[in-house]
Amino acid sequence: MAAAVQTENVTVFEGGTAQISCRLQNYDGSIVVIQNPRRQTLFFNGTRALKDERFQMTLFTTRLVSVTLRNVSVSDEGGYFCLLYTDATHHQVAMLSVLVPTDTPAVEVKQEAVEGGESELTCVSPRSKPAATLKWMRNGKEISGTQNGKTFSVSSTIRFPVERKDNGAALSCEAFHPTLDVPKRVRHYRLEVYFAPTVKIVPPTGILREGDSLSLTCSVTGNPLPLNIQWSKINDTLPERAEITGLTFQISRLSQSHNGTYLCQAKNEYGLAADHYTLLHYINHLPTCHPNLHHPNAVVETHSPVPYAVIGGVLALLVFTIICVLIVTIWCSVRQKGSYLTHEASGLDEHGEVQEAFLNGNDASQGKKEYLL
Structure with missing residues (x-):
């Protein structure tokens, strides 16, 4: 036997419009009540009971009761009760799930990158439901990071040593989410290393x-x-x-x-x-x-019209020539003086008088040129 009240679960994006419906079996005009997850009555037999203009009764028939909720937020998520009061109370719960697509993530610099030190970067997806999956990439290769958070705010942090050659390195944080109409959302970041x-x-x-x-x-x-x-x-x-x-x-x-x-x-x-x-x-x-x-x-x-090396050479040659001339002159003088010397030794005759040596022979007729030794 079919239940007196039937509902269907609803999934909607944040900011969208949700439609909550209650199907009735063999409705006999009994009281129908719609309640929110906090068990506050929204409508009583089609009459508004809670002053929240976002809820509107769009259909009330013997077969179907339908309520719309505009501008849905995460706080609206939960079970909505459809109650039918007959001889017995019948109810069913329609679960409302709210999806929050991730935006392009942001990169936060936790620690300035200085040569010889360590860089700490955090990729943040501030709101996503279910939780976005974050991935760090560098030059097309994945860098392992530590992901925190399961709903709404999700972050992934990486730490690595830096050198000056890392300045300008291209990094990117990629966010994946089942609600996206594109495969991923990417935030590019250019690493700046101070040195x-x-x-x-x-x-x-x-x-x-x-x-x-x-x-x-x-x-x-x-x-x-x-x-x-x-x-x-x-x-x-x-x-x-x-x-x-x-x-x-x-x-x-x-x-x-x-x-x-x-x-x-x-x-x-x-x-x-x-x-x-x-x-x-x-x-x-x-x-x-x-x-x-x-x-x-x-x-x-410095430059001179006559190189100093040439001048020095000429002076040296001149001094050498003068020395040579002096040596030859002295040598010749000594040789000339020695030519006047005779090898005949002078002495006393038997009378005790000086014996004279004639350089030109013993013949006095050759002249009176005589030199006493």
């Missing part, structure tokens, strides 16, 4: 010469990017002709006074970095193949 600056001075190419212009560029990285770049000269002030334009440092007409080490510094809230460039000035002209000229810094060379 201390790095500084590198880009030197000029080739060898600088006296009178040339020096141009140095300071290459700076960092997040956030340092806004203030400082140029200085170690243990000295910057030259008067120095010009700074953005990241570029220039000196026109180089001279010896510009020798020294120049420093480029950059700073952000995560650290300080610097790089230096040493300018060397060689007075002597050195050949380009000299190993010292392959120093990573520039070398400034």
Whole structure:
């Protein structure tokens, strides 16, 4: 035997309209009452009993009683009672289920990503029923996260170490829900990693010469990017002709006074970095193949109409020639003096007088040239 009252369960999206119906068997004009899940009477034989304008009696016949509920909310969910009072009380319950589709999830930064530290991101689907399923993706690969919540607010949190190379990494949080008319809702997120600056001075190419212009560029990285770049000269002030334009440092007409080490510094809230460039000035002209000229810094060379090396060579040759001439002169003088010496020893004759030695023989007729030894 069919029941005197029959109902059907109803499922509706939040904000939609639900229709709750009671089918009657062999209705004889008895009293029909519709009650909400809190057992408050909505209608008594078609007459409104609860002042909630969202409920409307749309049909009341001997076979069917129908009530509509507009702008359904989750709080309306539950069992609605259809009661028929005859000799006995008959009732059935129509279950109203409210679905809440998930919106595009939001990404919350729980912990700032700093180089060498850990990043903590939470993907949140604030309202969904049944609970949305959240999934983290990075470069097309899933990242495991910890999901919390079963209804309404659902979140998924990921934690991972970060380096500066992770800056700009593409992450996404995907929300899946059975009520969606599309497979999923996606929130894209670009990871930002903060790190201390790095500084590198880009030197000029080739060898600088006296009178040339020096141009140095300071290459700076960092997040956030340092806004203030400082140029200085170690243990000295910057030259008067120095010009700074953005990241570029220039000196026109180089001279010896510009020798020294120049420093480029950059700073952000995560650290300080610097790089230096040493300018060397060689007075002597050195050949380009000299190993010292392959120093990573520039070398400034002075130029003279006559290379100093040539002058030094000429002077050395001249001194050597003078010394040789002196040696030959002294040697010749000694040889000439020795040619006047005789090997005949002088002594006393038998009378005790000096014996004379004639260099040109014993013949006095050859002249009176005589030299006493």
